[in-house]
Amino acid sequence: MDCYRFSYSIYHRPFRRSLFTSHGEWKIRSGIIVRLTDERGRAKQGEIAPIPWFGSESLASAIEWCQQIGDTITTRQIYDIPDNLPACQFGCGSALTAFTSTPNPPTQTELAMSALLPAGATAIECLPALVSQGYTTFKWKIGVLPIAQELAIWARLMAALLPGAKLRLDANGGLNYALAEQWLAAIAGSAQIEFIEQPLAPNLLAETIELARKYTVPIALDESVATFDRLQATYTSGWRGIYVIKPGIAGFPWQLAEFINRYQLDVVFSSVLETNVGKTAAMQLASKLNLTRSMGFGVDDWFE
Numbered sequence: 668m669d670c671y672r673f674s675y676s677i678y679h680r681p682f683r684r685s686l687f688t689s690h691g692e693w694k695i696r697s698g699i700i701v702r703l704t705d706e707r708g709r710a711k712q713g714e715i716a717p718i719p720w721f722g723s724e725s726l727a728s729a730i731e732w733c734q735q736i737g738d739t740i741t742t743r744q745i746y747d748i749p750d751n752l753p754a755c756q757f758g759c760g761s762a763l764t765a766f767t768s769t770p771n772p773p774t775q776t777e778l779a780m781s782a783l784l785p786a787g788a789t790a791i792e793c794l795p796a797l798v799s800q801g802y803t804t805f806k807w808k809i810g811v812l813p814i815a816q817e818l819a820i821w822a823r824l825m826a827a828l829l830p831g832a833k834l835r836l837d838a839n840g841g842l843n844y845a846l847a848e849q850w851l852a853a854i855a856g857s858a859q860i861e862f863i864e865q866p867l868a869p870n871l872l873a874e875t876i877e878l879a880r881k882y883t884v885p886i887a888l889d890e891s892v893a894t895f896d897r898l899q900a901t902y903t904s905g906w907r908g909i910y911v912i913k914p915g916i917a918g919f920p921w922q923l924a925e926f927i928n929r930y931q932l933d934v935v936f937s938s939v940l941e942t943n944v945g946k947t948a949a950m951q952l953a954s955k956l957n958l959t960r961s962m963g964f965g966v967d968d969w970f971e
Contacts, residue, residue, distance in 0.1 A: 670741050672738060676700050677697065681694065696941075701759055716945050717916065729755050781833075781962065794827050798829065803831065803832050805828075806834075808839065821854075836860065844867065847878055860884060864888075866878065894917060895926070913938070940966055
């Protein structure tokens with residue numbers, strides 16, 4: 668049984684500007700960098716970046732787990748991290764697999780990326796700078812302002828997009844059925860809309876499946892498939908649309924890869940606003956999968 672020296676450090680990264688979603692305002696991204704060192708002195712890092720309102724553990728729970736590990740950790744202890752700590756599973760699991768992974772994973776410039784726009788009209792102001800950086804796919808948060816106001820901003824945003832650019836609308840489960848239908852009817856026929864993401868709350872899967880059957884606009888699920896157990900349950904319940912998966916809170920990377928490959932899921936990998944440590948691990952995992960959609964890791968502009 669392999670044994671590693673274990674250490675960790677907690678970080679706090681303020682956003683350049685608050686991130687507003689239907690879950691509320693987010694000002695600071697906090698997480699944990701873990702470090703495993705083997706008997707040969709080789710060290711590998713992983714990142715624990717929880718988002719409890721998405722279904723992961725809290726930062727406090729992750730810190731408590733790190734504290735009880737002590738100075739050493741075995742491979743068996745990593746494999747035994749419980750399912751209620753999915754961010755810890757990914758952080759330690761990705762550090763463990765880094766010992767046997769290729770030394771040069773693909774970089775962000777080598778993989779197609781989508782950029783995260785701020786909610787509201789600020790998105791229009793931020794668009795030119797992101798276009799100049801080479802982005803052609805964008806995600807915009809909806810369900811934050813009254814729908815009439817957001818639809819007006821959406822129309823202006825669509826007019827500002829270059830031909831061929833794609834827009835993803837992310838409701839974070841903040842719409843009710845009637846509002847979701849308003850959005851789906853309004854954006855129907857727009858070839859530049861790639862999909863609308865998580866229009867309804869995760870507990871409304873049957874209603875979301877019904878919307879997917881009624882409207883031609885593709886629907887993606889995010890919060891509904893945030894953790895590995897949710898991903899499994901949602902697939903078993905019949906969802907065959909797009910899966911927006913945040914590797915950083917989706918559990919062990921090897922079980923996630925096996926599930927995606929086994930069922931040939933239509934997947935978008937998405938950021939949990941992690942540091943480069945977690946992002947590199949996610950891109951390393953993506954390089955082993957046949958993902959065809961732009962990855963949602965264009966978030967660098969959100970931090971200093």
